[in-house]
Amino acid sequence: MKLDAYGILGAALLLVLLLLGFALLDLSQSDARKVARQGVLLALALVLGLLESFLPDVLLPGMRLGLANIALLLVLYVYGAREGFVVAVLKAVLGSMLRGSMFSMGGLMALTGTMAAFIGMALLHALWKKCSPIGVSVFGALLHVSGQMLIAYLYLGVAVLGYWPWLLLVSVLTGSVTGLVALLLLRNKALMRYLRP
């Protein structure tokens, strides 16, 4: 396995995020059932992320639906930003491991996109409480693409910037779809009874 500068940077960033995530968690107040439910949502995020890699590209090459974001939205709305942050980091780590791109530029792009999206969604959710999951999801999708584009720009230079507006355009559509799915799930009483035992 070749470890280049981007891989080392990604590994270092990952370590910092994991440490930050566990520092944020208040384990003395954790309910074992709640942690188990969060684990289920983490597994859901990983499976959705793997599944969509088998689906065709959405309008543009390399563009995905972002189905894993549905699980992150559920964690954010049901359990809060702290727990969601840890799930997002673990999703980025484990997802990269499953794809075999952990210590590479691809892994760094995935990590940056996921964290930029989640932090943005958490901030928007905290600051604009009346914003629905659709708006939060669209914001997250825009930040996800922008985070990945930032890494691609640092990697390849100005040549990649021409794709950015088109990726943003498609991400508004994909974010709306995933946000709608998350909203419907959050309004499902049976699911909410399961997630909040």
Place this chain on the structure above:
Amino acid sequence: MPAKDSSVKPSWPKPAEFAVLFGVFAAILAVCLSLFFLPKQSASYAEVVLKGNKLYTLSLAEETSMEIPTDHGHVHVVVRGGGVAVTSSPCHSQFCVHQGFKYQVGESVVCLPEGVAVYLVSYGEIGEIDA
């Protein structure tokens, strides 16, 4: 009857949110359409970049062909008819190959998995050109 937990059950988007979403979409769409339809200048040179390092500056007036060595093989770049294209690449998606020839300033062909980018510029954007 237990009290509803309004902090968990989100509501449907309000008109203000719809307005913001539509505004964002319209703004991005306007940028995309302007990039697509605005007239562009024909390019004079193509800069070939590998993992952020500029390797070559190719004149589009001279037909040429070159192999860029990458981690997984070679990316084949061709200059012909005033344009530049990537004609073969070891990447899985082959997006760079499907882009075809590019002729105008600001256009680019990017192979992200191999770290290769070909970016078209005009004469005025080039500093010193090797003779």
